[in-house]
Amino acid sequence: MGPGLDFVDLPSLSAAVHQCRKCPLGHSRTRAVPGVGPSDARIMIVGEAPGQNEDLQGEPFVGAAGKLLDQLLRGIGLSRGDVFITNILKCRPPANRDPQPAEAEACSPYLEQQLRLIKPEVVLVLGRHALARLLPGYESISRLHGKVVVKDGVSYIPVYHPAAALYNSFLMGPLEQDFKAVKTHLDRVEERRQVAAALATPVTKPEEQLTLFG
Ligand code: SF4
Ligand code: URA
Numbered sequence: 001m002g003p004g005l006d007f008v009d010l011p012s013l014s015a016a017v018h019q020c021r022k023c024p025l026g027h028s029r030t031r032a033v034p035g036v037g038p039s040d041a042r043i044m045i046v047g048e049a050p051g052q053n054e055d056l057q058g059e060p061f062v063g064a065a066g067k068l069l070d071q072l073l074r075g076i077g078l079s080r081g082d083v084f085i086t087n088i089l090k091c092r093p094p095a096n097r098d099p100q101p102a103e104a105e106a107c108s109p110y111l112e113q114q115l116r117l118i119k120p121e122v123v124l125v126l127g128r129h130a131l132a133r134l135l136p137g138y139e140s141i142s143r144l145h146g147k148v149v150v151k152d153g154v155s156y157i158p159v160y161h162p163a164a165a166l167y168n169s170f171l172m173g174p175l176e177q178d179f180k181a182v183k184t185h186l187d188r189v190e191e192r193r194q195v196a197a198a199l200a201t202p203v204t205k206p207e208e209q210l211t212l213f214g
Contacts, residue, residue: 007113010039016110017090023106025091031058035086035114043082043186044120045069046111048129048161049089051096060085065163069126072162072175076183084118086111088133099129108133115154121189123154124182127161145174146181155189157182 007013014034020026033050036059045061053063061069070080089099089107111133115123125131128141134156135149141158149156159178165171 005109007117010035010114010117013110013113013117020090020110023091023103025089025093025103028094029091030055032090033058033060033087033092034090034110035060035084036080037084037086038081039084039118041082041084041118042121043078043084043124044115044118044122045083045085045124045126046130046134047085047087047126048163049087049096049099050092051163052092055092060087061162064166065161068162068166072179075176076179076186084114084120086114088130104129104133121155122182122186123156125156125158127164130161131158146178148181148185155185157185 005016007016017032017034020032026032029050033054037044047061047065050060051063051065053066054060060066069085073079073083088104088111090110091107093099093103123134125134131138131141131144135144135151135158138144138149141160144158145160147158149158157178159182160171160175162175165175
């Protein structure tokens with residue numbers, strides 16, 4: 001993204017996405033799908049690209065894969081309102097074909113800016129296309145799924161894509177395991193936060209108590 005195109009907040013970023021024609025998908029889409037969720041979300045979920053339902057509604061993960069994602073989130077005590085959900089591509093590729101490298105490249109500044117504005121602690125990387133984009137040069141999804149990769153202070157957890165598990169039922173078990181790994185990581189983060197908070201609580205020293213009350 002060129003100079004001066006740093007977005008001040010998510011609404012201005014979304015507005016730019018709705019106007020965007022930086023790749024041909026901007027001309028074939030029905031609606032752009034910038035992403036949804038709170039601007040202070042601690043967890044961000046990054047999928048591949050909008051499908052037909054998403055293209056019609058302007059929201060990510062509202063079709064069958066989205067239902068499964070909701071179910072997986074519920075299974076680890078999270079709801080949609082807790083997370084920011086978006087995709088590598090903000091516009092639907094015709095007939096849901098794979099994202100082309102030039103499209104992913106053209107669209108990547110929006111995702112980078114979303115990461116910068118939201119500053120999530122944990123990023124769930126859904127499937128191989130998101131993995132290739134967010135963790136380039138790392139191992140494949142089949143090797144990396146369910147593992148935590150720390151990069152620039154952010155924990156990335158690649159998981160199988162829910163749509164892949166709907167298509168290949170043998171991936172359903174591994175996908176559920178991946179979400180258990182996500183829960184384990186989130187619990188560990190929460191534990192560390194509580195320890196840090198306890199350590200940061202000021203404790204009145206005995207000599208101060210003496211001067212105050214003695
Ligand atoms: Fe712009 Fe991304 Fe849509 Fe292409 S896919 S038109 S780069 S928002
Ligand atoms: N699959 C994705 O990767 N993203 C969506 O938003 C919907 C389905």
